[in-house]
Amino acid sequence: MQAAAQAETVRASAVDPAPFIRIDGVSKYFGTFRAVENVSLEIRKGEIFALLGGSGCGKTTLLRMLAGFEEPTKGRIFIDGQDMTGVPAYDRPVNMMFQSYALFPHMSVEKNVGYGLKHERMTDARRKERVREMLELVQLSQFAHRKPHQISGGQRQRVALARALARQPKLLLLDEPLAALDKKLREHTQFELMDIQHKTGTTFIVVTHDQEEAMILSDRMAVMDKGEVKQVGSPTEVYEYPTNRFVAGFIGSINFAEASVVSVAGDLAQVEVPAFGGRMSARAVPGLAAGQALTLAVRPEKLTISRGRPDLPNAVQGVVSDVGYFGKDSLYKVRLPSGAVLTAHSANARRAAEAERVATWEDDVWLSFDPSAAILLTA
Amino acid sequence: MNRRPVFLMSVLAFGFAFFYVPILSMIVFSFNNARLATVWGGFSTKWYAKLFANDQVLDAAWLSVRIALTSATVATILGTMAGIALARFRRFRGRTFFSGLVTAPLIMPEVITGISTLIFFILISNLLEAAFGWKTQRGFTTITLAHITFSLTFVTAIIQSRLRDADIAVEEAAMDLGSRPWQVMKDITLPIISPAILSGWLLAFTISLDDVVITSFTTGPGSTTLPILIWSKVKLGVTPDINALATITVCVVGLGVIIAGILLNRAERRRDLDAQMAYRANE
Numbered sequence: 001m002q003a004a005a006q007a008e009t010v011r012a013s014a015v016d017p018a019p020f021i022r023i024d025g026v027s028k029y030f031g032t033f034r035a036v037e038n039v040s041l042e043i044r045k046g047e048i049f050a051l052l053g054g055s056g057c058g059k060t061t062l063l064r065m066l067a068g069f070e071e072p073t074k075g076r077i078f079i080d081g082q083d084m085t086g087v088p089a090y091d092r093p094v095n096m097m098f099q100s101y102a103l104f105p106h107m108s109v110e111k112n113v114g115y116g117l118k119h120e121r122m123t124d125a126r127r128k129e130r131v132r133e134m135l136e137l138v139q140l141s142q143f144a145h146r147k148p149h150q151i152s153g154g155q156r157q158r159v160a161l162a163r164a165l166a167r168q169p170k171l172l173l174l175d176e177p178l179a180a181l182d183k184k185l186r187e188h189t190q191f192e193l194m195d196i197q198h199k200t201g202t203t204f205i206v207v208t209h210d211q212e213e214a215m216i217l218s219d220r221m222a223v224m225d226k227g228e229v230k231q232v233g234s235p236t237e238v239y240e241y242p243t244n245r246f247v248a249g250f251i252g253s254i255n256f257a258e259a260s261v262v263s264v265a266g267d268l269a270q271v272e273v274p275a276f277g278g279r280m281s282a283r284a285v286p287g288l289a290a291g292q293a294l295t296l297a298v299r300p301e302k303l304t305i306s307r308g309r310p311d312l313p314n315a316v317q318g319v320v321s322d323v324g325y326f327g328k329d330s331l332y333k334v335r336l337p338s339g340a341v342l343t344a345h346s347a348n349a350r351r352a353a354e355a356e357r358v359a360t361w362e363d364d365v366w367l368s369f370d371p372s373a374a375i376l377l378t379a
Numbered sequence: 380m381n382r383r384p385v386f387l388m389s390v391l392a393f394g395f396a397f398f399y400v401p402i403l404s405m406i407v408f409s410f411n412n413a414r415l416a417t418v419w420g421g422f423s424t425k426w427y428a429k430l431f432a433n434d435q436v437l438d439a440a441w442l443s444v445r446i447a448l449t450s451a452t453v454a455t456i457l458g459t460m461a462g463i464a465l466a467r468f469r470r471f472r473g474r475t476f477f478s479g480l481v482t483a484p485l486i487m488p489e490v491i492t493g494i495s496t497l498i499f500f501i502l503i504s505n506l507l508e509a510a511f512g513w514k515t516q517r518g519f520t521t522i523t524l525a526h527i528t529f530s531l532t533f534v535t536a537i538i539q540s541r542l543r544d545a546d547i548a549v550e551e552a553a554m555d556l557g558s559r560p561w562q563v564m565k566d567i568t569l570p571i572i573s574p575a576i577l578s579g580w581l582l583a584f585t586i587s588l589d590d591v592v593i594t595s596f597t598t599g600p601g602s603t604t605l606p607i608l609i610w611s612k613v614k615l616g617v618t619p620d621i622n623a624l625a626t627i628t629v630c631v632v633g634l635g636v637i638i639a640g641i642l643l644n645r646a647e648r649r650r651d652l653d654a655q656m657a658y659r660a661n662e
Contacts, residue, residue, distance in 0.1 A: 090554050091557075099548075103552075104553070116556030118557075164556075
């Protein structure tokens with residue numbers, strides 16, 4: 001019996017491919033300001049989905065529409081098949097963890113966590129039991145009787161999480177969950193959040209401006225800019241296969257160069273890159289035509305730096321204009337004859353003194369990259 | 380280098396002296412044994428004894444307290460409602476007009492408020508008599524209504540500014556956890572602003588207790604409040620029993636303010652201390 005229940009939990013926590021939350025053509029205007037513009041997203045049951053973007057990109061407005069604090073100007077939101085139009089925040093199967101945590105200052109930790117349960121039809125004993133379980137989940141049992149101002153920031157964050165999870169919502173919204181924590185605590189808390197999500201199987205939507213946070217936490221993410229969704233995909237897809245300049249530039253660092261298509265053969269395209277002083281080959285994207293202008297992009301860690309000319313189709317020569325040593329890796333800025341400056345990252349895999357490193361200031365070097373590492377962006 | 384502190388300290392001393400020497404001298408002369416209010420004739424508490432034997436004074440004091448209690452309570456209820464409306468509902472029809480109406484008594488000269496209130500009461504009283512043959516007199520009710528009107532403004536301002544500082548997300552969190560708006564009000568908003576409500580009430584109470592101008596316009600025969608009584612007595616010359624009466628008033632008001640201050644301060648200080656401890660424990 002117990003084993004069967006456990007198997008059930010495991011199955012429930014696995015990601016279900018059918019859309020559990022459907023955001024259908026949602027727009028939100030404040031007067032003439034378009035906070036969210038025609039956003040459509042499908043989020044699966046049990047996944048951690050991140051909404052990533054800079055401030056004012058509309059991610060928080062979208063979150064508030066999911067919570068029921070704002071009504072969409074246009075479009076509909078479905079949660080588990082139920083249309084949320086006109087459903088007030090207090091009737092939605094959704095709970096939210098606020099950026100400021102928004103703990104009730106006049107209530108103990110225990111009362112905070114139990115607050116949402118007073119609207120649930122359950123016995124007092126069951127209610128107490130649930131609060132106890134929740135506090136155990138976030139490892140705060142010994143702080144049950146403290147007030148929010150008597151605990152630390154990290155503990156407050158966990159109280160907020162426990163409070164939001166106590167009602168067993170179908171969907172948990174997290175607004176910048178780690179923004180108020182210091183760096184060390186953030187890393188720890190990130191994994192703790194993922195662990196808790198795994199245990200409860202709740203669908204999480206996380207709003208964040210921090211790309212690393214989105215990459216680590218999420219199963220899939222939507223990158224937003226000026227109210228629009230620019231790309232949806234797994235962290236790997238979004239990082240390695242960005243579909244437009246905004247996403248490529250927003251996540252991680254990247255070198256851009258203007259280019260034009262010369263020819264396309266199979267899955268390889270030859271492009272003329274004036275800044276690199278010649279032709280480069282790159283993995284083709286669908287719908288390329290000869291003569292088409294586009295952007296070639298290469299991530300710094302995919303550029304190989306060497307003294308001699310490498311035997312690769314994509315190689316450019318330049319002079320090291322700047323070196324940044326970070327310990328585990330080094331950053332090289334290389335100026336090309338065209339005046340363009342490329343950034344290359346190179347791991348310091350070997351233990352070596354400064355003079356023995358691959359290059360230093362004013363060295364002539366070659367930068368090369370594999371055609372598969374070159375990203376062609378048409379938008 | 381040394382001149383500045385001396386200069387600053389003497390300005391400070393002069394300022395304080397200007398504020399508090401009159402009150403101090405009043406308190407000292409309330410214990411004066413002589414009949415003259417300004418010539419010292421030895422220590423005595425006879426003016427206090429005389430005061431407590433004076434029915435006129437006791438009646439006036441009781442009336443003042445009743446008016447202050449009633450008007451402060453009603454003003455606090457209405458002012459809290461107005462403050463919440465102004466702080467939490469950012470957009471509603473006539474918001475600016477409402478905000479202006481609520482705060483206007485703050486800058487309106489008291490005499491104007493007094494006269495207009497008086498005219499209004501006369502009008503109402505005439506209407507009541509014409510319509511129902513109901514003869515009304517100005518007194519407790521009219522004074523209380525007038526006091527509610529102007530102290531309401533102060534309460535509204537206090538509540539509004541307290542709510543503006545408060546994190547609205549806390550109220551949203553309660554709604555998110557399943558509370559309907561009125562439950563959010565009861566469980567979250569009111570407890571959070573309760574210190575502001577208390578200080579609003581205290582302020583309304585003191586304002587009502589010492590008001591002369593508006594009271595003198597809205598009072599009627601037989602309804603003499605304490606400040607009005609003092610005012611009319613002083614017109615016949617300052618006597619030591621007035622000093623005694625004023626001293627008692629100062630003590631009562633001062634005590635109230637000090638108690639409220641201590642209550643608010645202690646809660647605040649304990650919070651700060653706890654927050655510091657929690658921070659240090661987790662460093």
